[in-house]
Amino acid sequence: MAASSLPPQVSAAPDLFPPVKRRHPWVALARRHPSIVIGGGLLLVIVVMAVAAQWLGTVDPNAIAPAKRNRAPSAEFWFGTDALGRDLYSRVLYGAQVSLMVGVAVAVCATILGLATGLVAGAVRALDAPIMRIMDGLMSIPPILLAVALMALMRGSVLNVILAISIAEFPRMSRLVRGLVLSIREQPYVDGAIVAGTALPMVIWRHILPNTLGPVIVQSTYICSAAMITEAALSFIGAGTPPSVPSWGTVMSEGRALWQIKPHMIFFPAVFLSLTVLAVNILGDGLRDAFDPRAGKRG
Amino acid sequence: MSALLDLRGLTKHFPLSPDLFGRPKATVHALDDVSLSLARGETLSIVGESGCGKSTLGKAIVQLQVPTAGDILLEGARVNGQRGAALKAFRKRVQMVFQDPYSSLNPRLTVFDSLAEPLRNFGIAHARAELERQIGDLLQQVGLPRDAAHRYPHEFSGGQRQRIAIARALAPRPDLIVCDEAVSALDVSVKAQVVNLLGDIQKATGLSLVFISHDLAIVEHLTHRVAVMYLGRVVELAERRALFGDARHPYTRALISAVPVPDPKVRKTRTMLKGDVPSPLRPPSGCRFHTRCPFATETCRAVTPALRPVAEGHKVACHFDISPDGTQVRDAA
Numbered sequence: 001m002a003a004s005s006l007p008p009q010v011s012a013a014p015d016l017f018p019p020v021k022r023r024h025p026w027v028a029l030a031r032r033h034p035s036i037v038i039g040g041g042l043l044l045v046i047v048v049m050a051v052a053a054q055w056l057g058t059v060d061p062n063a064i065a066p067a068k069r070n071r072a073p074s075a076e077f078w079f080g081t082d083a084l085g086r087d088l089y090s091r092v093l094y095g096a097q098v099s100l101m102v103g104v105a106v107a108v109c110a111t112i113l114g115l116a117t118g119l120v121a122g123a124v125r126a127l128d129a130p131i132m133r134i135m136d137g138l139m140s141i142p143p144i145l146l147a148v149a150l151m152a153l154m155r156g157s158v159l160n161v162i163l164a165i166s167i168a169e170f171p172r173m174s175r176l177v178r179g180l181v182l183s184i185r186e187q188p189y190v191d192g193a194i195v196a197g198t199a200l201p202m203v204i205w206r207h208i209l210p211n212t213l214g215p216v217i218v219q220s221t222y223i224c225s226a227a228m229i230t231e232a233a234l235s236f237i238g239a240g241t242p243p244s245v246p247s248w249g250t251v252m253s254e255g256r257a258l259w260q261i262k263p264h265m266i267f268f269p270a271v272f273l274s275l276t277v278l279a280v281n282i283l284g285d286g287l288r289d290a291f292d293p294r295a296g297k298r299g
Numbered sequence: 300m301s302a303l304l305d306l307r308g309l310t311k312h313f314p315l316s317p318d319l320f321g322r323p324k325a326t327v328h329a330l331d332d333v334s335l336s337l338a339r340g341e342t343l344s345i346v347g348e349s350g351c352g353k354s355t356l357g358k359a360i361v362q363l364q365v366p367t368a369g370d371i372l373l374e375g376a377r378v379n380g381q382r383g384a385a386l387k388a389f390r391k392r393v394q395m396v397f398q399d400p401y402s403s404l405n406p407r408l409t410v411f412d413s414l415a416e417p418l419r420n421f422g423i424a425h426a427r428a429e430l431e432r433q434i435g436d437l438l439q440q441v442g443l444p445r446d447a448a449h450r451y452p453h454e455f456s457g458g459q460r461q462r463i464a465i466a467r468a469l470a471p472r473p474d475l476i477v478c479d480e481a482v483s484a485l486d487v488s489v490k491a492q493v494v495n496l497l498g499d500i501q502k503a504t505g506l507s508l509v510f511i512s513h514d515l516a517i518v519e520h521l522t523h524r525v526a527v528m529y530l531g532r533v534v535e536l537a538e539r540r541a542l543f544g545d546a547r548h549p550y551t552r553a554l555i556s557a558v559p560v561p562d563p564k565v566r567k568t569r570t571m572l573k574g575d576v577p578s579p580l581r582p583p584s585g586c587r588f589h590t591r592c593p594f595a596t597e598t599c600r601a602v603t604p605a606l607r608p609v610a611e612g613h614k615v616a617c618h619f620d621i622s623p624d625g626t627q628v629r630d631a632a
Contacts, residue, residue, distance in 0.1 A: 188402045196470075
């Protein structure tokens with residue numbers, strides 16, 4: 001058949017493959033993983049506010065002004081003042097430093113502890129049962145109760161709060177990592193590495209650990225948000241950071257007595273805590289979708 | 300013919316995890332008393348249905364599985380149960396290619412890193428330039444471009460990945476490569492290419508191959524000898540020609556008659572087997588094939604047949620001499 005006898009529609013074929021639109025990488029990321037951009041962006045705003053607190057029109061968060069106590073939000077005091085006349089805007093912004101630091105530090109500590117114990121439990125059969133029974137024991141106590149108990153043994157300080165919450169949170173990570181290791185080590189590439197003469201510690205380091213990181217990073221964002229809530233709860237009941245260090249929990253705790261007539265004392269720190277936890281969770285969801293291509297991909 | 304590899308009475312049982320009261324539930328009889336030997340430069344194929352223990356045998360040979368009983372000898376020296384430096388020296392000589400080319404390469408390592416691993420581990424090359432050169436040579440040897448080294452596995456097709464896996468196995472210049480269903484996951488045309496590649500490499504290097512497969516057509520194409528396994532036991536062992544032309548065991552005959560012939564005019568008398576492979580948890584008494592064998596007798600149910608020679612280099616584990624058309628059954632003893 002001569003080429004000229006081809007139906008004219010054939011020339012329309014290139015339209016089936018429209019030219020790929022070149023998008024700015026940020027735009028492409030936002031279209032593919034909107035939750036990463038939304039959660040990450042919101043979190044970035046809060047982090048910038050916390051870090052730049054002293055340049056954002058704040059005053060000393062602990063400066064007492066008895067004459068100006070219990071003020072409602074106004075042009076002078078954006079978030080009002082508390083029962084001691086301290087500026088709540090300054091206390092909320094400086095409180096963000098404590099809450100975020102606790103969240104991130106706990107996420108890092110719990111991830112390191114969880115990775116270490118989980119890798120050992122997953123890779124060394126003899127230690128699996130003992131380590132996992134200890135984790136079961138730790139997990140059978142509600143994290144907040146365990147943290148309260150640990151804080152009762154220690155002096156109230158930010159470092160001790162981080163330690164207490166890390167101990168309460170890391171068993172979940174440990175269990176996750178162990179499960180991942182058990183499935184990854186059945187992968188043929190692990191057998192392949194062993195046949196290629198790689199010693200067990202190196203097999204764990206090069207072949208197993210890097211392939212656990214996706215789920216581990218996602219889990220660590222959830223630990224981060226859980227830690228911020230636990231810190232607020234600990235501080236709210238007076239078992240957290242000392243009163244001299246404003247955190248969202250302490251600020252809310254101090255506003256508790258008057259919250260029915262002065263709701264702003266609890267409203268602002270609570271909104272910031274909720275927004276931060278929401279941002280971290282949205283980011284975590286986005287990361288989970290990005291790391292696991294099988295998880296629901298729309299469009 | 301001096302043997303490179305000798306398997307003596309290799310047995311592997313997997314106890315299932317004990318129940319709540321600590322009683323062992325059951326034992327999977329994956330391998331039972333398997334004895335085989337392999338010469339230098341020879342290809343021995345292990346064939347059988349799924350679950351007959353061929354993969355366990357492969358893993359036991361490369362010591363990814365510790366056998367329950369029996370010995371593995373490399374050039375007459377016992378190698379099972381070794382550790383440390385001795386085990387490493389063994390690994391350098393005995394390599395493996397796995398079934399699934401999509402999961403046998405670490406997705407997070409470049410081809411260079413995957414191939415550099417055995418070269419570094421076995422002290423063959425350390426310097427970057429030397430690694431580059433040797434990895435380029437290996438890739439060329441398996442028919443891939445040298446610049447494939449700096450890509451990730453997901454950039455390659457299944458056949459290309461299997462070539463990379465073969466390059467990794469070749470890296471320490473082994474004496475023996477165990478190919479565990481190495482071409483089963485590939486398309487027919489790619490399968491042929493990879494099989495031919497293995498044959499070419501064997502001719503060039505004098506390497507021995509243990510080729511584990513369920514695909515008799517492929518096996519017939521590349522092997523020297525064949526061992527047929529059924530439920531953890533070797534039932535027949537023969538040279539390729541003898542096995543495909545003059546199979547003695549009723550199971551082998553059934554397997555061969557099931558190979559499709561690409562000619563619609565050929566009408567074969569197919570030997571159909573009834574039933575499924577019995578569970579390796581409770582293998583049948585006596586001859587394990589008796590539950591499906593059309594010729595089974597009381598003797599078969601009671602006595603386990605030993606591998607007995609029927610011709611030069613041809614052994615079969617059956618109590619009877621059965622004529623090819625199945626009409627005459629003579630007691631072998």
